[in-house]
Amino acid sequence: MKNMMLHFFRLFKAQKGVFTAVVFMPVILFLVMTVLLPYSEVHSIAIINRTDSSEIEDAVRNIEGIAIQEIDEDDIAESLAGGVIELAVVIDTDPATGLPAASVITANGSEVSGAIELAVSNAGLSEGRSSTDVNKAKKHTHKLLTTTPFMLFKLLESGSFFGAMILMERRRMMKDRVLLSGIPPRRCYLSVTAVYLILSTAGTLLYFLTAAALGFDTGMRHPLHYLLMLCLVNILSASVYFFACSFVNSESGLEAAATYPLEILSFVSGLFFPYEYLPKVLRTIGRFSPQRWITHGIESIQTKGALSAAAGDITLVLVFSLVLYSVGLIRSARKS
Amino acid sequence: MFLTLLKKDTRLVMSNPVLISLFTVLPLLIILIFGFSMKKFANADFGTFDDLVILYCEDGATDDIRAQFNDVSTQIAEKTGAEFKRIDSYDEAVKLTEKSEAAGVIVLKSDGFEYFRSTFNEPYGGDIVRSLFVQLTSDGNGSSPAAASIDMGVKRTNAEVYYTFVGMIFSIMFMGSLVSSTYGRDIAANTLTRMSLSKAGNLMVLGSKLVCGLIFGIIQMLIALPIATAIFDIEWKHNTLLILAVFCTVLIFSLAIGSAVGIFIKNETLSYRTFCYIVLFSSYLGGAVTPVYLLKRIPVIRYLIKLSPVYWANESVISLYNGTVDERTTNCITALLILSVLLISVNIITLGKPKLFRKEVKEGTKE
Structure with missing residues (x-):
C-alpha cells in the first residue's frame, strides 16, 4: 500500500x-x-464634525458593532442614497446655545439610528469613568x-x-x-x-x-x-x-x-x-x-x-x- | 451577400445551446435570483436587535444601583428594542450567553455593574447594547447635546431595481461571445479567409457578426426587461429611452470586445473562455454580483471599480432611473463608444492582411 x-x-x-x-x-x-x-452585517455610518469639540464624535466612535466610513461632507447625500452608508452624524454648533449639537441623518430609516441618538444625547457622560466592568473577549475581525x-x-x-x-x-x-x-x-x-x-x-x-x-x-x-x-x-x-x-x-x-x-x-x-x-x-x-x-x-x-x-x-x-x-x-x- | 452572411452567423448561434441560453435564460436567472435574494441585505435589514435578550441578576445591589439600572435599561430598550430579562442563576445566564441564547449578562453589584459577554461569539447587536450600557453608566459631567433625527426620505434603489439593471448589463456583456464564437468557428472551418477573399470582404464579414449580435442582444432585452418589470413591479418613470440607450451602448461595446477577442484567439473554446473571464472580472468590479455600495467601502477596491465599464454603465443607469441626467451618462456612453470604435478598428486592421493578399493576387494576374 x-x-x-x-x-x-x-x-x-x-x-x-x-x-x-x-x-x-x-x-x-x-x-x-x-x-x-x-458581505457584512455591520452597519456603516459616517461622522462629519464641524466643531472643535470631540465629545459627540468620541461617544459615537466608542460604540462597537458599527463601522465608521470616512466620507467627504460633499458626498454624504450621494453615499446615503447609494447605500454606502446608512446614517450620517453631522455635528455642528447650535446657534441658540453655542454648544455642539448633532443631526442623525438617514436616507430611509436605519436599525441603529435610535442607538446612535442615545449615544449622542449622553455624550457628556462618556468622558467620565464607567461603573461597568466588562470581561475580555475575542475582538471582532473579518x-x-x-x-x-x-x-x-x-x-x-x-x-x-x-x-x-x-x-x-x-x-x-x-x-x-x-x-x-x-x-x-x-x-x-x-x-x-x-x-x-x-x-x-x-x-x-x-x-x-x-x-x-x-x-x-x-x-x-x-x-x-x-x-x-x-x-x-x-x-x-x-x-x-x-x-x-x-x-x-x-x-x-x-x-x-x-x-x-x-x-x-x-x-x-x-x-x-x-x-x-x-x-x-x-x-x-x-x-x-x-x-x-x-x-x-x-x-x-x-x-x-x-x-x-x-x-x-x-x-x-x-x-x-x-x-x-x-x-x-x-x-x-x-x-x- | 450581407444577408447570406447574416443568415450563416445566425445559424451558427442557434446551433449552440450555450449561446442560446445566454440571451434567453441567463438574464432572467441573474435578475430574478439576485433581485429576490438581496432584498433584505440591500435595505440593511439585518435584524440587528431582533430577539436580543440581555439577562441580569443581582449580587448585593443597592437601591441606587437598581434605580440607575432601571433608568439605563429603559432608555436602551426604548431605542433599540432589546429586552432585559431577570434571571436568578448567574451560571445559567453565562451558559445561555455562550450558547448565543442571550447577548450578555449584567450583574448588579453594590458598587457598580459587571457585564459578561460571550468570549467568542458576541452578536453585533450585543456589541452596540453593551457599548451603550457602558457609556450610560459613566459619570462624566459634560453637556447633554441635542440629537435631531432627520430622515431624508431619499428613494434608495432597492435590490430588485438594482439587480434588474445591473443583471441586464451583466447579461448584455456576454453577448460579445456570439461574435467571438462565430469567428472561432469560421477560423476552424477555414471559411474566414475564403470569405475575406470573396466579394464580401472583411468589413461585411465583421458587419454581419455585429448585426447578428445586435439582433440577439435586443431580443435578450425584449425578453428579460418586461418579465423583470412585471415581477418586480418596476416603475419606468424617468429617462426610459436613455436607459435603453445605455444598454445598447453596452451591447455595442460587448460585441466590439468579442470581435477583438475572436480575431486574436482563434480557438473557439479558448476565445469563449477568455471572453467570459474578461466579462466576469469587469462585471464583478462593476457591482454585478456584490453590490457596488459594498465594494465602495473597501479601501483599494473603491478606486479599482472605476476602471470597469460595467461600473460606468451601472452608475449611469441607476442615476437615470432616479431621475438624474448628468455627466455620468454622457461620459459612459462616450467612453463605451470610443472604446468600441477602437476595438473594431483593431479587428479591421488585424483582418486587413488577407485583403492585401487579394490585391497582390489581382495585381499579379494583371501583369
Missing part, C-alpha cells in the same frame, strides 16, 4: 497544475474572494463565514482532479496491471484516495493557517473545529467524484455527473451571498445540498460553542460519503 501511495503521489505531482490547484489554489481564492465578497460557502465549493470541486486521475489510470489499464500484480483493486483505489486526501488536507491546512495568520474570525470557541469541518469537505469531495467516476468514462462525463450538480447546489447554499437572504424556495432546495449540511454544522458550532452541536450534520455528511464511496468502490472494482 505504501508503494502504491508513493506511485500515486508521484503521478499527482507529475500532472501539471494539479498539485498547485489542490494545495495552493484554495489560499489564493480565499484571499481574492475575501475582497470580492465583503468573519471567515462570509467566504466559507465559496471555499467549501472550491474544496468540493477539487475532487475533480482526483476523479480525472482515476479515469486516466483506468484508460491506462490500471486494473489489469493491478490484477496481474496480485494486489486487490480495492487497495489500489484506497491508495489513490488516501493520497488525494493527504494533498487536499495540506491545501485546507494552508488555507486555515493563512486565515489564522491574517487574523480572520472563525467565530468559534476552538478554531480547530473549523479545520475539522473543512476536512469533512475533502472526504465528501473524494466520495462524490469517486462515485461519479464509477459511472462515467471521460472528463466531460465527470463534469456533467458531478461538477455541474455541485455548482447548482452550491448556488443555493450561499455561494455568492448569505444563505439566510435567499428566497424560501431556494433555501428549501439548499437544505438538500451536502455543502449546506457542512455550513450548517459550522454555524451550529459557532452558535452553541461546541463540536457536539454539529453532530447531526457531521453524521449525515459521513454516512452520505460512506454510501457514495462504497457504491463507487463496488462499481469501479467490477469495471473492466
